Amino acid sequence: MKKVSFAEFGGxxxxxxxxxxxxxxxxxxxxxxxxxxxxNPVDWRLREGQVLGAHPLELPSGVGLDAAGVVDEIGPRVRGVALGDRVFGEGASTYAELAVLWAWAPMPEGLTFAEAAGYPSVVETALRVLREVGVRPGQTLLVSGASGGVGSAVLQIARERGIKVIGTAGAANQEYLRALGALATTYDEGWTARVRSLGEIDAALDLAGSGVVPELVGLTGDPRRVVSIADLDAPAFGVRFSGTAGSMTDALAEAVELIAGGRLHIPVEKSYSLAEAxxxxxxxxxxxxRGRRVILV
Structure with missing residues (x-):
């Protein structure tokens, strides 16, 4: 079978x-x-030799955690799934023609394989960081780097929970954020003043790793009210770096419910072949x- 692999860390x-x-x-x-x-960003972070504490690997290594496909082999002690079922979930070395999954769920009706492959890690991450940052209904959450996959999920899940969201993104993605229910502003010069003009910030998420953690601490007034998934230096500012996943099985179950109810949709911005990894x-x-990138097999 064909598989994307790397034998050394690097670009x-x-x-x-x-x-x-x-x-x-x-x-x-x-x-x-x-x-x-x-x-996912974790894919290239691992390829570069980052975050190995949370995701240890041996070289040569495959690439990829998330996949959507058709079940063609079932291991011992597995119930509730049959050969030929269409599923999406998490496993190892998913940039390949065949991959093993250890967490999965049935694909919701109406989703393409490309769309389904974009959900597992981003939904788990979105649910996790919303839990870790402790934001509650009626409060205001600032999301830095809000237009990507995790941001798209955070905005929609927060909206469903009655949380007001302010999102920062590039100029081209402002209407996209507003369509997801967020107040939007760009992240160029003067962005913190613009954010303050939109409301008092109760909690903040750094999803882009663009060096804004100190500003997020200033906006919330408390480093314990900020969580980053992208800045490895966040702990130096007293901010939690969230890099260890929780229950993917639970996250997938919630994703299925949200998608089936029309309350969560993450678009595929661009697709690639295995050779274009x-x-x-x-x-x-x-x-x-704006949404997700996926490999089509």
């Missing part, structure tokens, strides 16, 4: 499309014929997304 150029042995489902796992794989990583690292 996108270390990625190779190789012929590899097929993986097999172990106890509590399933294997899917991958139709699409989500492209390096370009997908370069684009992901550059940011400025």
């Amino acid at each position: 996108p150029e270390v990625l190779r499309l190789i012929d590899a042995e097929e993986p097999h489902a172990g106890p509590g796992q399933i294997r899917v014929a991958v139709r699409a794989a989500g492209v 390096a370009q997908a990583h370069s684009d992901s690292r550059a940011g400025h997304a």
Whole structure:
């Protein structure tokens, strides 16, 4: 089978499309014929040798955590899924024709494989950081870097919970944020003053890692009211860096409910082939997304 792999840490150029042995489902796992794989910042962070404490790996390594596909092998002690089922979830080395998943859920009706592959990690992350930052209904949440996959999910889930959201993003994504129910402003010069003019900030999320953690602390008045998923230096400012996932199974169940109820939709901004994985990583690292990037298999 074809699989994207890297044998050394480095830039996108270390990625190779190789012929590899097929993986097999172990106890509590399933294997899917991958139709699409989500492209997440953690993918290129691992390729660069970052966040290995939370995601240890051995080289050579495959790439990718999220996938949507068709079940073609079921491991021991697995119930409630059948060969041929369409599922989405989390596993390992998902930039491949076949991948093993250890958390999954049935794909909601109406979703394409490309759309479904964009949900697992971003929904789990969105639910986790909203829980960790402690924002409550009626309060105001500032989201820095709000137009990407996690931001798109945070804005919609927060709206459903009665939380007012102010989002920052590039000029081209202002209407997108407003369509998701947020007050929007750009992150260029004078952004903190513009944010203050929109309301008092109770909590803040840093989703882009653009060096704004000190400003977010200033806006909230308390580093304990700020959580970052993108700035590894956040703890130096007393801010929590959230890099360890919670229950993906629970997150997928909530995602299915939100999607089926029409309360959550994350668009696919761009798709790539397996051979274009390096370009997908370069684009992901550059940011400025509106929704998700996915690999089509």
